[in-house]
Amino acid sequence: MEFSTFGQKFTRHAGITQLMDDLNQGLTTPNTIMLGGGNPAAIPEVLAYLDNQAQQLIKNGDLIKAMANYDGPQGKDAYINALARLLSKELGWPVGPEHIALTNGSQTAFFYLFNLLAGEFADGRKKKVLFPLAPEYIGYGDGALSEDHFVACKPTITQLDNGLFKYHVDFDQLEVGDDIGLICVSRPTNPTGNVLTDEEIMRLDAIAREKGIPLLIDNAYGMPFPNIIFTEAKPFWNDNTILCMSLSKLGLPGVRCGIVVGSPELIKAMTNISGIINLAPGSMGPAMTLPMMENGDVITLSNEVIRPFYQAKAQQAVTWLQEAITLPQFHIHKPEGALFLWLWFEDLPIHSQELYERLKQKGLLVVPGHYFFPGITDEHWQHSKECIRLNYAQSEADVQAGIKILAEEIYAIYQAP
C-alpha cells in the first residue's frame, strides 16, 4: 500500500502513540506498575457522583436521547450556554455561547488550531507554533500537517529549597518573529507540573497582542475545573486568548470532550472544521455533565475533592522519592499542578530512553522525558535527555513499588552505567 505525504507523516511512530500503547499495555498486563500515562485517578467520590449522574440519565431517558441524535457542529447548545454562564459567573469573563465550541477531546482541538493558525498561507508565507517554555506536552509534537511546524524556547532553571527546581520562561531568549502564528502553553504544564506565573502569562499575552497572534492556554488541569493547581494563579482569558479545557482530568477521559473558549471568529472557524471532520462532536460528555455545569457541582467537586486528592498524593510522592533517592544529582520540579512529577537526574550517564527501557523490563512504566521537547532542535542539550515523567496519582501501593524499582535502577546506573 502506498501512503500519501499525509499518510507517511501520520503513520510513523510518534511519542504520543508510544504513550497510548504503553497506557493500554499497562492497563492490560498484570503486574505492570503503570506510572506512565495521563489517566486521571479513580477518585471514589468523583466516580460515585458520575455513576449517579449516569443512572439519572438512563432513568429519565436523556442517555438514549443524547446517543440517538447528532448535536450541532459547535456542540450541544444547552451545554454551551451552561458553560458560558458558568465561566461568566465563576471567573467574571464576558463569555457568551458565541465564544465556545466543543471538540472530541482537546487533542482534536490542538490539531485544528495548530493547522488553522500555522503552516502554509495562501501567499506562500509559512508560520510556526511557538512553545515559549520547553518541556511541553508530548501530545502537541506530532499534531501538524507540515514538517518543521513547531519552535520552542529553552527555559531558565531556578533551584529551590529541598531538592526542588522550577522552570521559567526565558524572556531574554524568547524571539517572536513574523514567522510565528500562535504561542502555546499548557498551564499547569504536562509533564512538569509547572504553573506559569501570572506575570509570565501577562507578558506572553502582551507579546501575542503586539504581534497580532493568539495565545493558546491549554487549561486541561486548570481553573475552574478540574482545578488541579496547588499554587496561587489567576485564571486568564481575553478575546486574544484561546483557552482549551477538557472533561478528561475531571475523570471522564473516555467521553472525549474538549472545550475551546475563543473569539467568535475563531469559534466559527472551529465549528466549520468540526462539521467537515466530525459532523458533530460526541454528545455523551455534554449529556453526562450538563447538570453539574448548571448547578455548580463541578466547582464544588473540583475544589473540595479533586484538588485536595491530587495535592496530598503529590506531596506524599515527593516525600517518598526524596527518601528513596538521596543523590545530589536528583531534582524534582516543584509540583504546582497536573498529575505528574518531573524528575531530573543531572549528568545521567545514559539517555532517558534507555532508562525508560530498563525500568520497563523491571515492570515499571514511566515516560522518558525527551519526548516532551517539541520544537527544540538542539540535539546536544543534555538536560532534555536526563528527565522522566511519573504519574503520581495511582494507588499508594503502585507508587511506592514504582519508586522502589526506580531508586534501585538509578543507584545502579550512577554507580556503573
Ligand code: PLP
Ligand atoms: N492537554 C494536556 C496538557 C494534557 O496533559 C492532556 C492529556 O493528557 C490533554 C490536553 C488532552 O486532553 P483530552 O483528553 O481532552 O484530549
